[in-house]
Amino acid sequence: MIKSKYINSLLEKNKQNVKTIVLPEGEDERVLTAAHIVSEMKAAKPVILGDEDAIKAFYAKNGWTTEGIQIIKPENSPKLKEYTDLLYNLRKEKGLTPEDAAKLALNYNYFGTLMIKAGDADGMVSGANHSTADTVRPALQIIKSAKKGHCASSFFIMISNDVPYIFSDCGVVINPTDQELADIALDAAETAIQFGIEPNVAMLSFSTKGSAKGDEVDKVKRGLALAQEALKSDAYKNLNIQIDGELQADAALDSVVAAKKAPGSPVAGKAKVLIFPSLEAGNICYKLLQRLGGCEAYGPILQGLNAPVNDLSRGCFAEDIVGAIAITSIQATK
Numbered sequence: 001m002i003k004s005k006y007i008n009s010l011l012e013k014n015k016q017n018v019k020t021i022v023l024p025e026g027e028d029e030r031v032l033t034a035a036h037i038v039s040e041m042k043a044a045k046p047v048i049l050g051d052e053d054a055i056k057a058f059y060a061k062n063g064w065t066t067e068g069i070q071i072i073k074p075e076n077s078p079k080l081k082e083y084t085d086l087l088y089n090l091r092k093e094k095g096l097t098p099e100d101a102a103k104l105a106l107n108y109n110y111f112g113t114l115m116i117k118a119g120d121a122d123g124m125v126s127g128a129n130h131s132t133a134d135t136v137r138p139a140l141q142i143i144k145s146a147k148k149g150h151c152a153s154s155f156f157i158m159i160s161n162d163v164p165y166i167f168s169d170c171g172v173v174i175n176p177t178d179q180e181l182a183d184i185a186l187d188a189a190e191t192a193i194q195f196g197i198e199p200n201v202a203m204l205s206f207s208t209k210g211s212a213k214g215d216e217v218d219k220v221k222r223g224l225a226l227a228q229e230a231l232k233s234d235a236y237k238n239l240n241i242q243i244d245g246e247l248q249a250d251a252a253l254d255s256v257v258a259a260k261k262a263p264g265s266p267v268a269g270k271a272k273v274l275i276f277p278s279l280e281a282g283n284i285c286y287k288l289l290q291r292l293g294g295c296e297a298y299g300p301i302l303q304g305l306n307a308p309v310n311d312l313s314r315g316c317f318a319e320d321i322v323g324a325i326a327i328t329s330i331q332a333t334k
């Protein structure tokens with residue numbers, strides 16, 4: 001049992017539909033501990049990449065079984081050739097040579113991502129010892145965006161007083177264009193639905209409905225217009241998504257402020273999905289809420305990809321990794 005009520009509720013759901021999740025950082029005791037927890041709960045089938053003897057020794061030392069956990073050393077895997085060929089074929093037009101493909105397939109983040117592409121795993125969680133860019137790049141190159149031309153982005157699940165919110169994008173797209181901002185808002189709305197959160201989406205700014213002016217405000221307005229236009233298409237017609245902006249954070253979240261600053265807005269005062277105008281704003285905001293505001297923060301979780309690959313913070317605890325596995329399993333459930 002882990003502390004977060006919210007993550008426990010996801011783990012309970014995962015038990016009904018157990019997913020195979022690759023953990024490429026088998027050298028890390030936090031990862032091994034998380035794999036033990038989800039395996040014991042029967043909430044996921046972990047596949048750990050790493051040295052079998054060292055991993056088994058760690059489990060034995062703790063009195064834990066490795067039953068239910070698959071351990072693969074990529075260098076010795078009978079699938080290595082298949083994955084190398086897969087990588088080469090996917091990336092040869094980008095200039096990847098067979099020799100480079102052979103080297104890259106041995107990189108554990110690439111190997112794990114190739115397992116998903118080959119259908120041997122449902123999702124991956126990495127990043128306890130790797131940068132966001134190193135974790136995310138193989139997914140962008142191999143798994144690719146689910147919607148053609150649509151930018152993949154990331155979200156955090158932020159939990160305040162047991163209420164979950166989606167914050168996006170706090171992890172990937174540094175300075176989104178108008179269209180990327182619209183893609184982020186639409187994908188975050190679908191993410192909210194996937195996690196049982198109301199898709200009430202606020203596109204945040206330092207302005208509410210024209211209260212302030214500037215290029216940054218105009219960008220949010222243009223992103224909003226593109227997102228609202230897209231909502232009219234068949235792809236979104238049954239989803240009941242509400243997107244509004246530009247809104248300041250207080251107008252988005254507080255009904256009293258909303259009544260004054262944005263009367264008539266379908267979202268103001270009841271937003272559950274907050275879209276930030278830049279990675280700078282989103283990343284700083286989530287960390288402040290986590291460190292000073294007492295919120296639980298899970299992410300960055302990628303959205304908009306064909307299969308889930310998710311990143312961890314290098315300062316994470318084993319419980320955070322359990323949370324990431326739980327979230328990844330939900331995303332892997334179509």
Ligand SMILES: CC(C)(COP(=O)(O)OP(=O)(O)OC[C@H]1O[C@@H](n2cnc3c(N)ncnc32)[C@H](O)[C@@H]1OP(=O)(O)O)[C@@H](O)C(=O)NCCC(=O)NCCS
Nearest residue numbers: 132133136137140141145151152153170171172173283300
């Ligand atoms: C995610 C990130 C690593 C991608 O940058 P990159 O590795 O330089 O990516 P590239 O521009 O070389 O693109 C690699 C591939 O990914 C694709 N790609 C990059 N960003 C993408 C996106 N947002 N959505 C979909 N595809 C994307 C590119 O089209 C390219 O595909 P191709 O090689 O098949 O043509 C980069 O955006 C980044 O560093 N973001 C900030 C991450 C970060 O530091 N966050 C800190 C807070 S957690």
